[in-house]
Amino acid sequence: MKTTYREAARAALREALQGDPRVFLMGEDVGRYGGSYAVSHGLLEEFGPDRVRDTPLSESAFLGAGIGAALGGMRPIVEIMTVNFSLLALDQVVNNAATLRHMSGGQLSVPLVVRMATGGGRQLAAQHSHSLEGWYAHIPGIRVLAPATVADVRTMLGAALREPDPVFIFEHALLYPMEGEVDEHPGPADIRHAAVRRPGRDLSLISFGGSLPKIIEAADRLATDGISAEVIDLRSLRPLDIATVTASVERTHRALVVDEAWRTGSFAAEVSAQIMERCFYQLDAPVARVCSAEVPMPYAGHLEYAALPQTDGIVQTAREMCGRG
Amino acid sequence: MTTAVADPLPDTTTVTQQHGLELLRQMILIRRFEERCVELYSREKIRGFLHLYIGEEAVAVGAINALSPEDEVVATYREHGHALARGTPPGTVMAEMYGKATGCSHGHGGSMHLFDAGRRFFGGYAIVGGGLPIAVGLALADKMKDNRSITACFFGDGAVAEGEFHESLNLAALWKLPVLFLCENNLYAMGTHITRHQSQTDIALKAGGYGIPHDQVDGMDVLAVGAAVRHAAEGVRRGDGPCLLELQTYRFRAHSMYDPELYRSKEEVAHWRRRDPLMLFTARLRDAGLLSEADLAGIEHEVAVEIDRAVVFAEDAPLEPVADLLKDVYAGVP
Numbered sequence: 275m276k277t278t279y280r281e282a283a284r285a286a287l288r289e290a291l292q293g294d295p296r297v298f299l300m301g302e303d304v305g306r307y308g309g310s311y312a313v314s315h316g317l318l319e320e321f322g323p324d325r326v327r328d329t330p331l332s333e334s335a336f337l338g339a340g341i342g343a344a345l346g347g348m349r350p351i352v353e354i355m356t357v358n359f360s361l362l363a364l365d366q367v368v369n370n371a372a373t374l375r376h377m378s379g380g381q382l383s384v385p386l387v388v389r390m391a392t393g394g395g396r397q398l399a400a401q402h403s404h405s406l407e408g409w410y411a412h413i414p415g416i417r418v419l420a421p422a423t424v425a426d427v428r429t430m431l432g433a434a435l436r437e438p439d440p441v442f443i444f445e446h447a448l449l450y451p452m453e454g455e456v457d458e459h460p461g462p463a464d465i466r467h468a469a470v471r472r473p474g475r476d477l478s479l480i481s482f483g484g485s486l487p488k489i490i491e492a493a494d495r496l497a498t499d500g501i502s503a504e505v506i507d508l509r510s511l512r513p514l515d516i517a518t519v520t521a522s523v524e525r526t527h528r529a530l531v532v533d534e535a536w537r538t539g540s541f542a543a544e545v546s547a548q549i550m551e552r553c554f555y556q557l558d559a560p561v562a563r564v565c566s567a568e569v570p571m572p573y574a575g576h577l578e579y580a581a582l583p584q585t586d587g588i589v590q591t592a593r594e595m596c597g598r599g
Numbered sequence: 600m601t602t603a604v605a606d607p608l609p610d611t612t613t614v615t616q617q618h619g620l621e622l623l624r625q626m627i628l629i630r631r632f633e634e635r636c637v638e639l640y641s642r643e644k645i646r647g648f649l650h651l652y653i654g655e656e657a658v659a660v661g662a663i664n665a666l667s668p669e670d671e672v673v674a675t676y677r678e679h680g681h682a683l684a685r686g687t688p689p690g691t692v693m694a695e696m697y698g699k700a701t702g703c704s705h706g707h708g709g710s711m712h713l714f715d716a717g718r719r720f721f722g723g724y725a726i727v728g729g730g731l732p733i734a735v736g737l738a739l740a741d742k743m744k745d746n747r748s749i750t751a752c753f754f755g756d757g758a759v760a761e762g763e764f765h766e767s768l769n770l771a772a773l774w775k776l777p778v779l780f781l782c783e784n785n786l787y788a789m790g791t792h793i794t795r796h797q798s799q800t801d802i803a804l805k806a807g808g809y810g811i812p813h814d815q816v817d818g819m820d821v822l823a824v825g826a827a828v829r830h831a832a833e834g835v836r837r838g839d840g841p842c843l844l845e846l847q848t849y850r851f852r853a854h855s856m857y858d859p860e861l862y863r864s865k866e867e868v869a870h871w872r873r874r875d876p877l878m879l880f881t882a883r884l885r886d887a888g889l890l891s892e893a894d895l896a897g898i899e900h901e902v903a904v905e906i907d908r909a910v911v912f913a914e915d916a917p918l919e920p921v922a923d924l925l926k927d928v929y930a931g932v933p
Contacts, residue, residue: 287867324743330773335732335766341738342750345721346671348743350736369726370733378714378722379705380927414928538840565679 275458280450282314282428283389284298287351290435291321292436294349297435299334300327310355311391311450333565337363337388340364341371341440343387349435354390357444358404371440372415386440387431393446393484393534394582400570402580405534407483408541409442411511417441418511419465422486424454426509429463436462446484467519474504476596480519482485482508486533490549494590501596511541519545520552527558528595532583559595564588606911614822616889622664623884626656626877628902629680633756635906636696636710640856644913645696646713647709648750652680654851657876658783660683662751664845667834669719671750672743673734675783676711676725681753689905706920707927719748719765727788728761730754731780734763734769738776738841749777749835750829757788759802768791770842772809773890775840779831780806782843783818785850790862819847819876822883849874854906900924917921 277285290297298316304329308315318326329336333354340352354360360367367388374382394403411418417439421427427445435443471486472493479489486507493503506524508514521530529549533542546561567581593599614622633653639645652659659680663672673683682692687703692809692869695702696710704714711725724730734752741748758764761781764915771778782803806813812834816827824846831842850870853860860868884890 280783327774330719330766330769332770334763335735338729338732338763338767339736339770342733342738343740343743344736345733346737346740346744348740365726365729366680366732368728370724375721375930376927377708377712378716379702379707381704381714381716382721383930417929450735 276453277424277537278450279424279427279445279452279458280311280313280455282424283445283457284315284317286428286431287314287317288320290315290351290431291325294348294435296323296349296350297351298327298377299351299353300329300340301429302329302331302355304328306352309353309449313356313450314353316350320528322541333359333363334366336512338366338370339367340386340388341374341384342555343385345374345382348401349545350386351431351435354388356402356447357390357392357406358402360406367416368413373412373588374401374440381542384440385435385438387443388440389431391445391447392408393448394485394566394571394578395448397573397578398576399573401595403571407511408535408539408544409443410534411514411541411544413512415439417465418446418514419443420483420509420511421445422449422450422483422507422509425460426463428456429460430465431569433462433465436509444483446485454488466513466515467513468509469507470518470522471507472505473595474526476502476526477530477592478504478506478526478535479530479532479588479592480506480508481532482511483534485534488583488585488588489532491585492592495585496592497588499593499598501592501598503592508545514545514548516548519549523549523553527556529557530562530564530592530595532564532588534566534583536568538568540565562591562595564591601712614889617891620824620826620894621885623659623880623890624898624902625660625664625684626821627879627898628689628905629656629660629683630693630877632906632909633679633682633901635910637856637892639910641797645710646698647711648676649710649856650677650678650854651850651852653876654871655783655785655818655848657821658781658818658846658848659753659823659881661821662781662828665825665828666751667748669746669748671719671721671734671737671748672753672799673721673730673737673750674723674753675727675730675755676723677721677755678713678753679710681715682720685718687713687718687720689909692908693913693914697775697913697916698918699913700919701912701916708888728754728758728763731758731763734778735771735776738771738778739774742774742776747836749779749832751781751804753781753783755788755804756782756784756786756793757796760788760796760804762770768806768809768811768843769781771841772811775838777835777838778841779828779835780811780841780843781828782845785848787850790853790858792862801817803845808918811841812839813843813845815845817846818846819874819879821876821880874900
C-alpha cells in the first residue's frame with residue numbers, strides 16, 4: 275500500500291506500543307502536541323500518558339532516564355526532537371548508553387531506541403540544520419540506522435526494539451512527506467545490510483538517509499547520458515556493511531560517496547577510506563565525495579542550496595569520474 | 600510549601616548490638632580496604648585514578664544498610680565503599696582494581712566503574728552528575744512495572760552545579776518517581792570549596808525548588824544517616840515521590856592519589872578528623888556497653904584476614920585474554 279514516511283513512522287510506533295507492554299515513547303511534545311513532525315499524532319489518545327510521555331526540555335535527563343528504564347527492564351523509545359538538540363544529551367550517549375555493557379563486564383544491557391529528525395534544507399539556519407549521523411557512527415557500543423525509504427522507516431523500529439543494545443534512528447526531516455510503498459503488515463527489517471537500490475555498471479553512488487533521493491535522481495539523469503550508476507543505500511552506519519559497498523565497487527570500479535555532513539571528518543570520509551583500503555587495485559578513479567560546504571548553515575535559501583549536496587553537483591562529479599566531464 | 604522531611608526522625612541513639620557491630624565491621628572494612636589500596640597503588644598494582652572514600656564511610660554504610668536488597672543503587676567514581684557496603688565481595692572489587700578478568704567489571708571498569716548487577720548495584724559513574732538521569736530511569740521502570748523498589752542515587756556536592764542534577768530532580772518530582780537522592784556533601788568539588796562553586800550553599804534547599812522534601816543529616820554519624828535514609832525511603836516507597844538528603848561529610852584524603860591539597864588547610868582537615876565516623880561510632884558503641892576491646896580486636900582481625908584474601912584473590916586472578924578485547928561492546932556479533 276502507498277503511504278508517507280511520516281505515517282509509516284507512526285505506524286511503526288503504534289505497532290511497537292501495541293506489541294509489547296514494556297515499550298513506551300517519551301520526548302518533547304510527543305504527546306499532546308502530537309510530535310514536532312506529527313509523527314506521534316494520536317498516540318497519546320490511543321495509549322495514554324503513561325506510555326506516551328511528554329518530557330520537559332531536558333534532553334540529558336530524559337535520554338539518561340531512557341537508559342535507566344532500559345536497565346530496569348523496559349523498552350523505551352526516546353524521541354529527541356532533532357539531532358541539533360541531541361547535543362545536550364551527548365554525555366548520556368557517549369559515556370553511558372554506549373559504555374555500560376562493556377564497562378560492566380557484560381553485566382548490563384541497554385535495550386534503548388532513540389529516534390531523531392536530522393538534516394538541513396528547510397532554511398532553518400546554523401542551529402537547526404545539522405547532519406551529525408557520522409558523529410554517532412563514531413561511537414562503538416551503539417547502532418546507527420538511517421531509514422531512507424518509507425518501507426525502512428516502517429520496519430526498522432521493530433528490528434531496533436529487538437536489539438539488546440542502544441539503537442539510534444535518524445529520520446531526515448525532508449523525507450516525512452515522501453510517499454512510498456509498504457506492506458500492510460511487514461516483518462521487522464534486516465538492519466545489518468546495506469541495499470542496492472538500483473544496479474549499475476559504471477560507478478557506485480553511495481549514500482544514506484535524506485541524500486538517497488538525490489542519488490537516485492542523479493542515477494536517472496546519468497542514465498540519459500549513457501552512464502549506468504549503481505545506487506547503494508547504506509541503511510546502517512554502525513555497523514557498516516562494507517561488504518555490500520566493496521562488492522558494488524568491484525563491479526563498477528568507481529565510487530562516489532554523498533553525505534550531507536561537512537566533508538572534513540564526515541561519514542563519507544570513513545566510507546571512502548574503507549573503499550580505498552579494500553578496493554584500491556580495482557579502482558579506475560579516485561573515490562570522490564560530495565558533501566556539505568564547510569560553513570555554518572546559512573539561512574538565505576540560495577546560500578543554503580549552495581552549501582548542501584545537490585543532484586547537479588552529484589551528476590557533474592559522476593560524469594567527471596567517468597571521463598565525461 | 601515544601602519543607603524538610605516531615606515528622607520527627609526516629610531516635611538515633613539506640614541500636615541493637617548485632618546491627619551496631621555489623622555497621623562498624625563494614626566501616627572498618629572499607630577503611631582498611633582503602634588503606635591497603637593506597638599501599639598497592641604505590642606498588643603499582645593498582646593504576647589509573649583511585650578516589651578514596653576514607654572519612655565518608657558512615658554515609659554509604661548508613662544509607663545502604665537502610666535499603667532493601669531489591670532497591671537499586673547508583674553511585675559515583677568514589678564508590679568502593681558503596682560496593683562493599685552493598686555486599687560485593689572484596690576479592691572481586693580488588694581484582695577489578697587489578698584489572699583482572701574476575702573483577703566485578705571484568706577489569707573493564709577499574710576503581711571508578713564497579714558494577715554488581717546481581718546486587719542491583721548499577722555502578723560507578725565518573726562523569727559528575729551523569730548517574731542522576733540513570734537513577735531517574737531506573738525509578739521510572741520501577742514505577743511503570745509497579746515494583747516496590749526505590750532507587751538510591753549517590754552524588755557529590757560538585758554534581759549540584761551540573762545541569763543534569765537540576766534536570767533529574769525536576770523530572771523525578773514531575774513524574775513522582777521513587778528516587779532517593781543522596782548528596783554526599785564533602786564540601787569540595789575536587790579542589791573547589793562549596794562557597795566557591797555554589798551561589799546557595801544549602802544544598803537541601805535546592806530540592807525545595809522542585810517541590811522535593813529534603814533534609815540535612817550529619818554524615819559522620821552512621822546511625823543518623825541510617826535513620827534518615829530509612830525514614831525518607833519509606834515515603835519514597837509509599838509513592839510520595841522523590842526525596843533528597845544532604846549528608847554532610849568530609850574527605851580525609853586527597854581527591855585522588857596525587858593531590859598536594861593546596862586548596863585546604865591542615866587545620867581544617869584536623870578539625871574534621873576529630874569527627875572521624877569510625878572513631879565516633881566506636882566510642883558510641885563502647886559507651887553503650889555494646890562493644891568490648893575484644894569485639895573490636897575481633898572485627899579488625901576478621902577484616903584483615905578478609906582483605907588479605909581479597910589481595911591474594913586479585914593477585915592470582917587471570918587477565919582477560921586480549922583475544923576477547925571486543926567482547927561485550929555489543930551483545931553478540933554486531
